[in-house]
Amino acid sequence: MAARFIRSGYLLGFVASICLLLSGGLHAEEPTKLKFTLDWRFEGPSAPFLLAKAKGYFAAEGLDVSIDAGAGSAGAVTRVASGAYDMALADFNALVEYDANNPGSKIQAVYMLYNYTPxxxxxxxxxxxxxxxxxxxxxxxxxxxxxxxxxxxxxxxxxxxxxxxxxxxxxxxxxxxxxxxxxxxxxxxxxxxxxxxxxxxxxxxxxxxxxxxxxxxGVELYGNAIIAHPKLIAEKPKAVEGFLRAFNKAVKETIANPDEAATYVKKQDALVDLGLETRRLKMALKEVVITPEAKANGLGGVTEDRMQRSIAETAAAYNLAKVPSGKELFNPAFLPAKADRMIR
CATH class of the missing domain: 3.40.190.10 (Periplasmic binding protein-like II)
Structure with missing residues (x-):
């Protein structure tokens, strides 16, 4: 009888140890929380972000992403610069302006969504x-x-x-x-x-x-891009990669079926006019996302020579004191493979 209790004690201890190990493993795999802000309200062009969240694409990358509406690109850049948000969608030219006025900010664009300014x-x-x-x-x-x-x-x-x-x-x-x-x-x-x-x-x-x-x-300016805080880039590069992988998948689905993608905007904000936002999304895709350059080089990327010309245009138009370097402001290292970014 005593031997049975001893064996039972060993068994209980073993089970308890396994449970502790499992609980520790589960804790280690908790999703990385990311705060993301749009540049504007929840409208048609925000569909791929909302789709990626609703369909679990961010979650599949180990990310817990919150998405908030914005009040302008300058504000979106400031939100990231302050550390209140990890990432944002913002007009790339607003980032150029911020960097020129705040040297050393090290905020970078990591995915160029709008191949041209709208x-x-x-x-x-x-x-x-x-x-x-x-x-x-x-x-x-x-x-x-x-x-x-x-x-x-x-x-x-x-x-x-x-x-x-x-x-x-x-x-x-x-x-x-x-x-x-x-x-x-x-x-x-x-x-x-x-x-x-x-x-x-x-x-x-x-x-x-x-x-x-x-x-x-004749204007070569790039448009809205996903930007990231330097701390996130330095400390959690896999999170940036995962975010872009999930988002890129959502963009391609949005291009393939914008009518379905727009429904996620309606699910986010029941007050929006679905027909209107579907049209807005389709206009954005046609005018600034599905461009000849994007078809040739893939979604999300830029060409180095045009990037520098674009920044020079911005610096002159905004009367900036310096012309930032394209290599400092756009970081392509976290983009999905080119084959995964190609569109027709």
């Missing part, structure tokens, strides 16, 4: 402003932080007219398109897929608009 000049077709030179002497409206307004000198230079020849009216984003629809201003700047659809909501059809996308008029 910035555009939008006007009513009846106004006859069909060419950049027609804007001279006109009044344009935009928020002071608007990417199109800040990059307007690059647009003007590429089209041989003086950027000082236009007058600016600083407005809140909520009334920008309203002013144009009412004819109170001659034109506005903004992201094409934002302003065009906002104009439609105010009763002006796309067919009644002139839309001058900057990239169609």
């Amino acid at each position: 910035a555009a000049v939008v006007s009513l077709k009846k106004s006859g402003l069909a060419k950049p030179a027609n804007l001279a002497g006109k009044t344009l409206a935009a928020p002071v932080f608007d990417a199109g307004r800040k990059a307007f000198p690059a647009f003007a230079k590429s089209n041989s007219f003086d950027p000082a020849s236009v007058k600016w009216q600083s407005v809140d984003p909520a009334i920008r398109e309203t002013l144009l629809a009412k004819g109170d201003v001659d034109a506005i700047t903004g992201f094409s897929f934002t302003s065009v659809l906002n104009m439609e909501a105010r009763g002006v059809k796309e067919a009644d608009l002139n839309v001058m996308l900057y990239n169609n008029f």
Whole structure:
């Protein structure tokens, strides 16, 4: 009987040891928490981020990702710089500006989602402003932080007219398109897929608009990119790799089926207009994601020579004191394999 109790004691001790080992192993495999902020509200273009989270692609990479809405690219960069967020989607040119004004920040873009800036000049077709030179002497409206307004000198230079020849009216984003629809201003700047659809909501059809996308008029600026805090890059490179792998998978699914992808925006925010956001997503994909360069080189990457020209354009347009190095601001080391990033 005593021997039986001794054997039972050994068995219980063995089982307890195994349980401790298992619990320790499970603890070691807890997902890495990442805080991510968008550049703007939950709208169509945010679909691949929300899809990746909802379908468990981030979780499959050992990541627990929280996704918050933003209030502009400059704010998104600041959120990462402060350490409040690990990663963000932000206009690459806002990162260029931040780095020039805060040398040594070491924040880097790791995935270029928008191969071109979506910035555009939008006007009513009846106004006859069909060419950049027609804007001279006109009044344009935009928020002071608007990417199109800040990059307007690059647009003007590429089209041989003086950027000082236009007058600016600083407005809140909520009334920008309203002013144009009412004819109170001659034109506005903004992201094409934002302003065009906002104009439609105010009763002006796309067919009644002139839309001058900057990239169609000689401007080489890159657009929105995923940026990461230097501490995350240095201490958790596998987390960055995993995030991009999951996101890239979601982008390709979004391209293949944007209608399905847009439903994840609706699931995130029940108040959004699904039809409107599906159109916004499709416009973004067509205009700035599925580009000839992306088809040739794959999603997420850049070309070194164009990158440096793009940064030089930004520095000149924003009147920056220095021209940052492309190699310092864009880090391709964490991108998925090129074969996994190719699109048709």
